[in-house]
Amino acid sequence: MKKYLSFFRIRLINGLQYRTAAYAGIATQFAWGFMEILMFNAFYNADAAAFPMEFSQLTSYIWLQQAFLALFMTWFLDDEIFSAISSGNIAYELSRPIDLYTMWFTKNLAIRLSKAALRCMPILIVAAFLPRPYGIVLPANFLVFSVFLITMLLALFTVVAFCMLIYIATFYMLSPLGIRTAALSLTEFLSGAIIPLPFLPDNVRKIVEFTPFASMQNLPLRIYSGNIAGSEMLWSISLQVFWLTMLVLIGKLWIKKALKKVVVQGG
Amino acid sequence: MIELKNINKTFKISKRNAGFTEALKTLFKKEYTYVHALKDVSFSIGTGEMVGYIGPNGAGKSSTIKIMSGILNPDSGECVIDGLTPWKNRREHVKHIGVVFGQRSQLWWDVPVIDSFELIRDIYKIDSITYRRNYDELVSILELDEIVRTPARQLSLGQRMRCEIAASLLHSPAILFLDEPTIGLDAVSKIAVREFIKKINHEHKTTVILTTHDMQDIEALTGRILLIGKGQILLDGSLSELKKRNSSYKTITLEFSAGNFKEIPGIIMNNKIDGHGVFQVDTGVLSISNAISELSKSADITDISVAGATVEEMVVSLYEEFKI
Numbered sequence: 001m002k003k004y005l006s007f008f009r010i011r012l013i014n015g016l017q018y019r020t021a022a023y024a025g026i027a028t029q030f031a032w033g034f035m036e037i038l039m040f041n042a043f044y045n046a047d048a049a050a051f052p053m054e055f056s057q058l059t060s061y062i063w064l065q066q067a068f069l070a071l072f073m074t075w076f077l078d079d080e081i082f083s084a085i086s087s088g089n090i091a092y093e094l095s096r097p098i099d100l101y102t103m104w105f106t107k108n109l110a111i112r113l114s115k116a117a118l119r120c121m122p123i124l125i126v127a128a129f130l131p132r133p134y135g136i137v138l139p140a141n142f143l144v145f146s147v148f149l150i151t152m153l154l155a156l157f158t159v160v161a162f163c164m165l166i167y168i169a170t171f172y173m174l175s176p177l178g179i180r181t182a183a184l185s186l187t188e189f190l191s192g193a194i195i196p197l198p199f200l201p202d203n204v205r206k207i208v209e210f211t212p213f214a215s216m217q218n219l220p221l222r223i224y225s226g227n228i229a230g231s232e233m234l235w236s237i238s239l240q241v242f243w244l245t246m247l248v249l250i251g252k253l254w255i256k257k258a259l260k261k262v263v264v265q266g267g
Numbered sequence: 268m269i270e271l272k273n274i275n276k277t278f279k280i281s282k283r284n285a286g287f288t289e290a291l292k293t294l295f296k297k298e299y300t301y302v303h304a305l306k307d308v309s310f311s312i313g314t315g316e317m318v319g320y321i322g323p324n325g326a327g328k329s330s331t332i333k334i335m336s337g338i339l340n341p342d343s344g345e346c347v348i349d350g351l352t353p354w355k356n357r358r359e360h361v362k363h364i365g366v367v368f369g370q371r372s373q374l375w376w377d378v379p380v381i382d383s384f385e386l387i388r389d390i391y392k393i394d395s396i397t398y399r400r401n402y403d404e405l406v407s408i409l410e411l412d413e414i415v416r417t418p419a420r421q422l423s424l425g426q427r428m429r430c431e432i433a434a435s436l437l438h439s440p441a442i443l444f445l446d447e448p449t450i451g452l453d454a455v456s457k458i459a460v461r462e463f464i465k466k467i468n469h470e471h472k473t474t475v476i477l478t479t480h481d482m483q484d485i486e487a488l489t490g491r492i493l494l495i496g497k498g499q500i501l502l503d504g505s506l507s508e509l510k511k512r513n514s515s516y517k518t519i520t521l522e523f524s525a526g527n528f529k530e531i532p533g534i535i536m537n538n539k540i541d542g543h544g545v546f547q548v549d550t551g552v553l554s555i556s557n558a559i560s561e562l563s564k565s566a567d568i569t570d571i572s573v574a575g576a577t578v579e580e581m582v583v584s585l586y587e588e589f590k591i
Contacts, residue, residue: 010382
């Protein structure tokens with residue numbers, strides 16, 4: 001375990017170096033958050049009763065989403081892994097006594113956490129001081145907050161487990177570009193990154209909520225604002241644990257198979 | 268102890284001609300050719316040996332190294348290294364080997380080299396005493412003192428290569444695979460790297476397998492040569508055996524002020540530019556002294572040197588002999 005921990009540490013420290021990128025990211029996320037809230041504000045002004053979430057629930061959702069974007073964006077993939085596969089640099093990683101899946105998993109966690117750590121605080125602080133209902137509200141109680149934290153961690157694991165499948169698929173392709181683009185547009189929509197899932201038509205929403213994508217940002221963000229609670233919450237968390245287990249299991253089996261036939265490219 | 272028996276590996280390579288219509292065609296029907304990278308490769312290497320693995324580009328050197336380091340699965344054949352089959356017991360096997368791929372980097376690009384070293388320490392679970400000892404030794408012999416605190420991206424190629432080699436030896440591997448370790452290095456760095464390889468082979472009895480295109484590496488380092496071409500082992504022997512095969516040829520280089528060379532049996536003129544000539548003498552036909560006297564009859568010689576064939580020439584002639 002220690003090797004993965006120190007790998008996590010070196011990656012985390014490494015990720016914390018990129019301050020300028022973090023400033024740019026914070027600016028983008030503020031702009032994006034305000035735009036979304038303004039847009040929804042216009043809709044809610046027309047008829048607030050027509051929407052499935054309260055406006056303050058929605059603004060909390062949006063600000064948390066912007067603050068923790070780095071944890072949840074499915075399209076944020078590690079280029080180093082892609083280039084290691086396509087250039088053959090993976091040779092070095094394979095010549096070490098490590099489990100490739102665990103190492104890549106750890107690496108992705110570290111990159112996402114370091115990115116999020118640099119970005120979340122300014123956004124959360126500013127959003128907390130925005131006037132109601134435009135800012136972020138505190139969760140109902142401490143229990144909700146702790147469940148939010150746990151599901152957020154599980155959601156991060158689910159996102160990374162899903163990304164692992166994209167990395168592994170690259171073993172079978174010469175270029176990762178096609179699969180990245182496809183994964184990007186579909187999962188962004190299905191995970192509630194573009195609009196929260198409650199806004200989808202009921203039939204579609206019911207199906208989407210069964211997919212692993214609903215176990216990503218959708219779940220913790222809605223638990224925070226109280227949009228998911230009670231028995232629905234318990235059910236959703238079980239589903240999240242189920243999907244996480246499945247994704248990891250599939251990934252581990254698949255990578256084992258892929259490595260058997262891997263051709264390390266280049267001389 | 269390394270034992271390879273009848274290792275075969277075939278790669279499937281997609282091919283198409285240049286041009287847009289050709290590219291469109293491959294969308295529907297892909298053409299593949301099969302390249303037999305390795306054909307019945309067998310050899311065995313004893314503990315503590317230092318072996319030079321040479322051959323032209325694409326001969327299968329790297330593929331063999333990859334198979335021996337557990338990265339590549341062969342199609343058929345056996346490979347047992349210290350009782351383990353690399354691709355079946357990869358994680359157990361790689362604990363005992365070190366690999367340097369001259370064209371790739373194992374150091375983390377953005378962090379100081381020492382961070383990479385410490386990560387490697389944790390990956391191989393090296394205990395702190397062994398780590399300290401190996402670290403101190405490697406740093407002092409390879410003269411890394413000044414550079415271990417520098418991020419890998421700011422190192423020169425020669426500095427980086429020394430760090431790469433150190434990184435591969437921190438866990439005191441029993442076997443070291445070096446895939447073109449001197450590629451792109453200047454003369455000084457090459458000599459430093461060679462000296463170091465010699466030293467660890469000598470002092471730690473580390474088995475070293477080295478692929479290279481640099482014949483000076485071979486001359487300086489290895490007693491035994493494996494020559495591979497088109498996926499087959501063509502020659503397994505010592506450098507002196509290789510030299511013996513070619514020893515009937517000597518090269519005479521002349522500087523001359525005036526003269527005209529006529530054809531002499533046993534002497535082949537390789538090159539002549541005003542005042543400078545290179546001749547190859549077949550000593551089976553003509554002795555060196557006769558050759559010199561024949562040559563001095565035809566020209567007014569100002570300088571002369573006689574040399575045996577260089578390793579490079581020998582390899583080229585072996586390539587010709589085996590038609591590869």
